[in-house]
Amino acid sequence: MKKQLFTILTVSIGIGGVLCSTVAFADEIPNELQSNAIVKFLEDDSPSKPVDPVNPDPNKPVTPFDPTTPDNKPNAGTKGPLSIDFASSLDFGENKISTADAVYKVKPQKYMTEDKKEMVGPNYVQITDKRGTLSGWTLDVKQVTPLKNGDNILEGAQIRFTNADIVTNSAAQKPSSIKKDFILNGETGSQNVLIAKDGEGAGTFVYRFGSDEATAADSIQLFIPGQSVKHKGLYQTTLNWSLKSVPLAAF
Secondary structure (H helix, E strand, O other), X not given: OHHHHHHHHHHHHHHHHHHHHHHHHHHOOOOOXXXXXXXXXXXXXXXXXXXXXXXXXXOOEOEEOOOOXXXXXXXXXXXXXXXEEEEOOOOOOOOOOOOOOEEEEOOOEEEEOOOOOEXXXXXXXXXXEOOOOOOOEEEEEEEOOOOEEOOEEOOOOEEEEOOEEEEOOOOOEOOOEEOOOEEEOOOOOOEEEEEEOOOEOOEEEEEEEOOOHHHHHHHEEEEEOOOOOOOOOOOEOOEEEEEEOOOOOOO
């Protein structure tokens, strides 16, 4: 009896194995058809909004304040797929006339977040490249005139920029040449401060002076010699930021 039972079980298992093997073989020959998916990109010449200079996310734009305009609105950014979206105006405050050499620190950049929260951070310049060519670009800056009060010139005054760096949330390579320290005085020509070579600089980039509110004031300073004659009133000048699509040799 035991021998017969063993024989029956063996046959049953064998038959099951044959059936499973037959089903598996059928599954290995499916009907297949390929379809496609495509996407095409075009350069974008719509304006890019300013971003937070501390956390530069284009999905969370901000509204910067300009201390030099009556309504605190900054000048509009440049047009086109390669653009300067924003540049901070510099405010060195109200100061008493001094006959000694003096250094005045810049006020941090104020801006409003989308949820109406007022923030402060480093002064900055924002560049966006939406050409889709990764062909590089160059940023220059020039102080157009010395600091002037009417016909009165603030002789020997220097705007000193330090602690510069560049931040982005883009996966593209950052500009490989960045000038971290430079001086403007209204008497020299343009200075090249950023160079994005071929393959660099696609997306939105923030060229900032300091990394937060605490470092902003020390990163841009106005030096005025004590011997310079100071007239009572407001002195002002213009900084001209120029973005070119032809990258220069690295400095």
